[in-house]
Amino acid sequence: MALAATSVKKTMPHTLFHTALYASLALCVLGLLWRSSAWFRVRVGPDARAVTLSQRLGALLRGTATALFGARVLHILGACFLDVLLLRRLFAREKPRWLGHLLILAGFTLLLLMHAFEALVTVKLFPGYESTLAPYLFLRNLFGAMVVAGIALLYFERWRRRTGLVSVRRPMAAAFAVLLGFVLATGYLLEAHKIASPQAFYRMAKRYSGTTDPGELMPLRAVWASEFGVAFDDLKEPFASNVMERGRQMHDADCAGCHAKPASAFVSYPVSRLLAPVTALLDKGRADIWLLYLHVFACFLGLATLPFTRFFHAVAVPISLLVNASAPNRAFSAAGRASRRALALDACLRCGICDAHCSVAPLARHLGNPYLLPSHKLVATGALANGRLLRSGRESDGFRVAEGAFLCTDCGRCTNDCPAGLDLEDLWQAGRGDLAAAGLPAPAQWVRALPALAWAEALEAAAGQHTATDPDASCAPLSADRRSFSRCVQCQTCTNVCPVVAQSIAADHRVDLTPQKVMNLLRLGLRDLTLGSRMVWDCATCYQCQENCPEGLRVTDIMCELRALAAHRLGAVRSWKAPS
Amino acid sequence: MKYALFLGCKIPSRLPAYELSTRAVLLRLGVTLVDLEFNCCGYPARNVSREAFVVAAARNLAIAERAGLDVLTPCTCCFGSLRHAISFLEEDPELRSRVSQALAVEGIAWSGKTEVEHLLPVLARTIGVDALGAAVRAPRAGLRVAAQYGCHALRPSNVARFDNPLAPTTFETLIRLTGATPVDWPRQLDCCGDPLHESNAPLSEHIARAKIADAKASGAEAMCTACPHCHLRFDSAQAGSPKPSIRSLLYTQLLGLAMGLDEKSLGLECPESPIRGR
Amino acid sequence: MTGERRNSFDVAVIGAGMAGMAAALFAAQRGLSCIQVGSGGGVLFASGLLDLLAVHPAAEGRQWQSPFAALAALAREQPDHPLARVDPASIRTAFETFVTALGEAGLAYAPLDERNRKVLTSIGTLKTTFGVPLSMVAGANALDALDAPNTPNTPPRCLLVDFRGLREFSARQIATTLADRWPGLCHGRIEFPGFEDVPELYAAHLARALETGETRDRTIALIRPMLGDAQLVGLPTVLGLGRCREVHAAFEAGLGVPVFEIPTMPTSVPGLRLLGALETVMSARGVRRRRLASVRALAFDANTGTATLDLDGVPGGERVSARAVVLATGRFSGRGLTADRGGVRESILGLPVHQPASREAWHQRDFLDPSGHAINRAGLRTDDAWRPLDMSGKPAWPRLFAVGSILADQDWMRSKCGSGLAIATAWAAMQQLADQLHGNTG
Structure with a gap:
């Protein structure tokens, strides 16, 4: 019970409090263990599949040892202070969010230390401490208000910076935020109620003045009614000055040692004014008890569920930041990398900063594929690594995830901007490896699985089933319009100037057609035969053919179109059997 | 002189030396570079959807237009991509209206006011050879380099409007200004192989190595590049080879050195660089 | 637009076949600033062999060992033939200039002789x-x-x-x-x-x-x-x-x-070599090329005397002005001339085309008729200064010139004089053009 605030001691049965506390602590610890064990179990990337659990644990031990006793210890201490406590990375990127985060972090931590752990911390550090004295009344309100302001600021920022992009859904995070708000609200309400409560007054009066007689206590009541906000329903201001004088003497004798004027509780006191009319009712219903129960059990619930919500990032992000600081230039062994990727999956708090700055965000929006965006891609990468994506068996999901993964340009902005310092580029590369292994490689690769003729046959076989609108005219206007290739005289210039055909001399990497033959197939109305052609897919888009065509055909532009068309049409007849 | 600097995706992540040296050189030449939050030029999406490609490109142009600036890019592929998007927008009114709708969501619009320029012609034409020549203090005399324009700088010539695509001279002129000598190499105008690396890596490597061998046989000591894709492809094609091979040298680094800028500000920390020791 | 792009020139050459290339080269050699529009794709069909005049009269298919003797005969028998209107010494100089330029661009020619040569195909x-x-x-x-x-x-x-x-x-x-x-x-x-x-x-x-x-x-x-x-x-x-x-x-x-x-069959290496060399020539002489563009409209300002060309195929379009214009757009395959039901038209300005009176007279009954087809002698007629004529028989514009196969009264394919026609008329026309411009500028 040393941990609990004094008021809890007085109100709550010890066994109940202990049982609940230790149960939620146990859940929290178990949860933390389970969640962090994933950092050594989950495998992202082909190279991660090649390392064993023991190698990863070994890397952890070695890493910890070198971190603690090696030359990087100063770096790590620096990171502890600057990155973890002061959120340096966030400060550099988005100052309002940094402020919001820092308010929550600081307010929450200080509340935890000063208020929740008051018997353990505050009382020991400040001998004259009483929770109802200045400045503690004020500070408690302030810390709570910091958390509330922080949360509000973060939601406001999220709204203000809305990008029109879909953000990753995170119901647990919202639930946890509600829980946190509930803890704060019950705390404030409890305090407000106690300020206004005559019941609490009489309880204290009995203990310190030895009487509960309203008449005898009349002067003190007058003082507490007018200056401490107790809502006596049998008293009316103004009070005679001699009564007040007497009351102040009584107050100084019995109360002043522990009670400062509550007006400094700048949240609770105004709330207590609002509650004044119903205080009698609340007193009757023992609101002091059930509000306390709600407050304490909400805290326990938060403690128990913390590892299972996004707030787990409060654990994972600091670890990730310290791990970063432990190796120069982010040089990690394969085992270290493997664990780091798994850690990244947990440390991402879906803040969406990466999405907002993502180079391909406009593509994501236009293609309607959120999997181009880092935060979605991270979730998908995790789902692929733990098998959920494959188990879902939904081809379309897999295709879209792959499209997103392979349209990423590796510009590195997400890694650069990530406030948690995650090496996302490494994660994307690993994820692409996993996709390829799962039968979802880049289009240029999956198209190669079949020769052009087989693709054309697949299209023909599926011709009856696909009645969807023909995308040709808008997405491939040139190849849909005879005029753009009918002038071809098959003069071979395009082939003669093509560096791909010119260097295509070894059997294993040779192209199947030449640009001129592709144009001829179009002339013959056999466009489907070109879609899976290696010539089309291996075209370097160097524009030699287009520049040199004596008839002015836009050969390269047509090649590009055919690829886009192939990605669309061959994609529709493609089947994906995920490897079991 | 003021431009919005369009770095694209490759330079910041893979070739920061190009950004460093571009900024250093242009700062010295009195060009103001403005950083706007651009997105991908759209190039990768050409293989998926023409419209998505144009939307992505047009968004960049609209952002520059809102800032009232022309776009300067040191990346040849981004250059080609942005200019291609302009030509698609101009030739296809239907596409233009769909793209305008997509941009309107963000309250921006493309009207064609913004020009897209590649770094090399800006140096050669806008800043001009006289100003460049005057800025050269430490000519790199004797250095022989192979000028690699990059396909999308030159072709298709109506879109690029860069130089004569069959017989370009801009890059050679710029190289001579630094005191270095451009070599004549038959495969100069060939593709570097980078765009097909994803679909056919062996063929891509083969193309890159043929170019490198050609430049070397023609007497070049370095590949002088003006595109991150070519630059990195040449480097990676030689990564596994045992013999010390020919280096890629960014034109901005060459020019910066000739202008007397220090190596660090040009991102030239690589000790094997052929211009060192001269 | 921040980049300075020049948009006014002394000469605009429309067309980039042999005649257009020759005209641009000769204009540039005379110190005139020059822009040239056209892909040069026609050059790809060339063999690299430069014919001057091998056959005359075409109907007889008579081959000549000396092209200059053939030119003399042509001048006597077909004085309207464009080649007959250029003096042989100028033709010689034009050829020398042309092959020298190609040689500098890496495509060397054997020293020009007085005679025609026989080449294996x-x-x-x-x-x-x-x-x-x-x-x-x-x-x-x-x-x-x-x-x-x-x-x-x-x-x-x-x-x-x-x-x-x-x-x-x-x-x-x-x-x-x-x-x-x-x-x-x-x-x-x-x-x-x-x-x-x-x-x-x-x-x-x-x-x-x-x-x-x-x-x-x-x-x-x-x-x-x-x-x-x-x-x-x-x-x-x-x-x-x-x-x-x-x-x-x-x-x-x-x-x-x-x-x-x-020489391999066109299109192949000879054409690519020739085109590469010609483009190198153009680059070296500062000729601005608009390879993949075409001229949508050409207008002349009567007051300033300049021509305005609106180009298609360039994003954003492009407008250039020139003090003189050279039409080197070729015949049907070069799209300089367009044939439709109404007859043959000149494609850009609608200049009157000298042509058979009716469609029936275009072709002989026999495709292989040795005397050739009248339609293959259609084209623009010009004054002595190579300026195409309008309906009234006067030059359509003081500084509009026409060179190469768009000219009437020749059947270059049958006379084996394609390059000769291109190079010789370009030379002669550029001489006139330069005189005109210099005359105007004093």
Whole structure:
């Protein structure tokens, strides 16, 4: 019970409090263990599949040892202070969010230390401490208000910076935020109620003045009614000055040692004014008890569920930041990398900063594929690594995830901007490896699985089933319009100037057609035969053919179109059997 | 002189030396570079959807237009991509209206006011050879380099409007200004192989190595590049080879050195660089 | 727009075939600033051989050993023929200037003679021409024996080599076709080094490959054992693209005998070489090229005297102004002329086209009629200064000129005078043009 605030001691049965506390602590610890064990179990990337659990644990031990006793210890201490406590990375990127985060972090931590752990911390550090004295009344309100302001600021920022992009859904995070708000609200309400409560007054009066007689206590009541906000329903201001004088003497004798004027509780006191009319009712219903129960059990619930919500990032992000600081230039062994990727999956708090700055965000929006965006891609990468994506068996999901993964340009902005310092580029590369292994490689690769003729046959076989609108005219206007290739005289210039055909001399990497033959197939109305052609897919888009065509055909532009068309049409007849 | 600097995706992540040296050189030449939050030029999406490609490109142009600036890019592929998007927008009114709708969501619009320029012609034409020549203090005399324009700088010539695509001279002129000598190499105008690396890596490597061998046989000591894709492809094609091979040298680094800028500000920390020791 | 792009020029040349290229070159040589619109794709169909005038009269198919003698005959018999309107000395100078420029751009020609040369073609026929690329001239030298007076002579023993997979060229077919005239022709086939696994070869790829020393040496090593007593070696036109002089020299040195290329069927290496060299010429002389653009509209300002050209095919469009304009848009294949139900029109300005009175008169009944078809003599008529005429028979515009095959009263294909027509009229017209401009500027 040393941990609990004094008021809890007085109100709550010890066994109940202990049982609940230790149960939620146990859940929290178990949860933390389970969640962090994933950092050594989950495998992202082909190279991660090649390392064993023991190698990863070994890397952890070695890493910890070198971190603690090696030359990087100063770096790590620096990171502890600057990155973890002061959120340096966030400060550099988005100052309002940094402020919001820092308010929550600081307010929450200080509340935890000063208020929740008051018997353990505050009382020991400040001998004259009483929770109802200045400045503690004020500070408690302030810390709570910091958390509330922080949360509000973060939601406001999220709204203000809305990008029109879909953000990753995170119901647990919202639930946890509600829980946190509930803890704060019950705390404030409890305090407000106690300020206004005559019941609490009489309880204290009995203990310190030895009487509960309203008449005898009349002067003190007058003082507490007018200056401490107790809502006596049998008293009316103004009070005679001699009564007040007497009351102040009584107050100084019995109360002043522990009670400062509550007006400094700048949240609770105004709330207590609002509650004044119903205080009698609340007193009757023992609101002091059930509000306390709600407050304490909400805290326990938060403690128990913390590892299972996004707030787990409060654990994972600091670890990730310290791990970063432990190796120069982010040089990690394969085992270290493997664990780091798994850690990244947990440390991402879906803040969406990466999405907002993502180079391909406009593509994501236009293609309607959120999997181009880092935060979605991270979730998908995790789902692929733990098998959920494959188990879902939904081809379309897999295709879209792959499209997103392979349209990423590796510009590195997400890694650069990530406030948690995650090496996302490494994660994307690993994820692409996993996709390829799962039968979802880049289009240029999956198209190669079949020769052009087989693709054309697949299209023909599926011709009856696909009645969807023909995308040709808008997405491939040139190849849909005879005029753009009918002038071809098959003069071979395009082939003669093509560096791909010119260097295509070894059997294993040779192209199947030449640009001129592709144009001829179009002339013959056999466009489907070109879609899976290696010539089309291996075209370097160097524009030699287009520049040199004596008839002015836009050969390269047509090649590009055919690829886009192939990605669309061959994609529709493609089947994906995920490897079991 | 003021431009919005369009770095694209490759330079910041893979070739920061190009950004460093571009900024250093242009700062010295009195060009103001403005950083706007651009997105991908759209190039990768050409293989998926023409419209998505144009939307992505047009968004960049609209952002520059809102800032009232022309776009300067040191990346040849981004250059080609942005200019291609302009030509698609101009030739296809239907596409233009769909793209305008997509941009309107963000309250921006493309009207064609913004020009897209590649770094090399800006140096050669806008800043001009006289100003460049005057800025050269430490000519790199004797250095022989192979000028690699990059396909999308030159072709298709109506879109690029860069130089004569069959017989370009801009890059050679710029190289001579630094005191270095451009070599004549038959495969100069060939593709570097980078765009097909994803679909056919062996063929891509083969193309890159043929170019490198050609430049070397023609007497070049370095590949002088003006595109991150070519630059990195040449480097990676030689990564596994045992013999010390020919280096890629960014034109901005060459020019910066000739202008007397220090190596660090040009991102030239690589000790094997052929211009060192001269 | 921040980038300075020049948009006013002395001369705008519309068209980039042989005539347009020649006009741009000659204008630039005269110090005029020049912009040239057109792809140059027509040049790709050239063989690299520069005909001057090989046949006259076309109806008789009479071949001439001396192009200048043929020109004299033409001047007597067809004074309206554009070639007949240029003096032979100027034609000579024009050709010299043209091949010198090409030589500087890496495509060397054999010194121009007074006579026409005979060149072996890839189908085994002999073609009469005037300007011969250096890499092809050894073959023409060998064929001189056929024309040698007095002694019945046969050309020296010659090895023709082809490559497995290069479909456009068969050494055996040439040797068979020519067996009676050139009995000393023998043939052989080799695998092109490095391309052993490639089923189908393309000449330009081989030409590029031969620009690397290793492939070149391996190819020479494959041919050497086949030489026997051959005194010269003939190959398809694959000896390099931009570096043909160096590759050709290496083959001659490596084989120890003269080596000559036989022009492959268009479009192939000869056209690519010629186009590359011409574009290099244009670049070197500061001619601005708009390769993939076309002229949508051409208008003349009566007050300022300048022409305004609106270009299509350039994003954003482009407008340039020029003090003089040269139409070198060719005939039907170059799209300088358009034929429809109403007759033949000039495509850009709608200038009156000299043409048969009715569609019935366009063609002879027999496609192969030796006298040719009237439609092939259609085109623009000009005044003495090469300015096309309007309906009233006056120059359509003081500084609008027309050169090359768009001109009327010639049938260059049958007279084998395509290059000659292009180069000679371009030369003459640029002289007039320069006089006009200088006259105007004082």
